[in-house]
Amino acid sequence: SQQGEEDPQALSIQEGENATMNCSYKTSINNLQWYRQNSGRGLVHLILIRSNEREKHSGRLRVTLDTSKKSSSLLITASRAADTASYFCATDQGAQKLVFGQGTRLTINP
């Protein structure tokens, strides 16, 4: 079964607005990663946050991690048309592999 569950499954916003996606998981983790997938392409790594970190930034991306609630959020600020993609969280459960969620499909409308 999938460890990470993204919410919402789909999100549609206007260009320039902020987009927030959430990921929940069920067991303790070592780290959590976010990936982006453009239509028909392979996944691209965005950011990794370790279990002892609470917040991390990378450009227009802000990731938070709340281990007490077993949840993470990905915020994309000032969205652009090029941000249209699916976004996946992936968790490291300590078993030499990542477990991916089902993804959030983000659409940025011009």
Next chain:
Amino acid sequence: NAGVTQTPKFRVLKTGQSMTLLCAQDMNHEYMYWYRQDPGMGLRLIHYSVGEGTTAKGEVPDGYNVSRLKKQNFLLGLESAAPSQTSVYFCASSYLGPIDTQYFGPGTRLTVL
């Protein structure tokens, strides 16, 4: 660097046929993974390898076999294809495993009739 490459990009098989998908990476990564992606299902791990000569089962290994004879290559085999194996297959690699970034190939779209 080419990164992670996958061969072929597209393939159509008939039920019962066999085929091998090839994944190659030029980043000297120890870990390699095979995933399948189906609509609404996200990525599911088929098999993975933590180094040359090693393989391990993932979440959905039935109907697939793998080999890692060379560090740079990870092969995924379907011995007798079934329509349920129609999917997009992605290969990925990483240097330090789950504590590290995974680099993905462009995918192979497989249809089994």
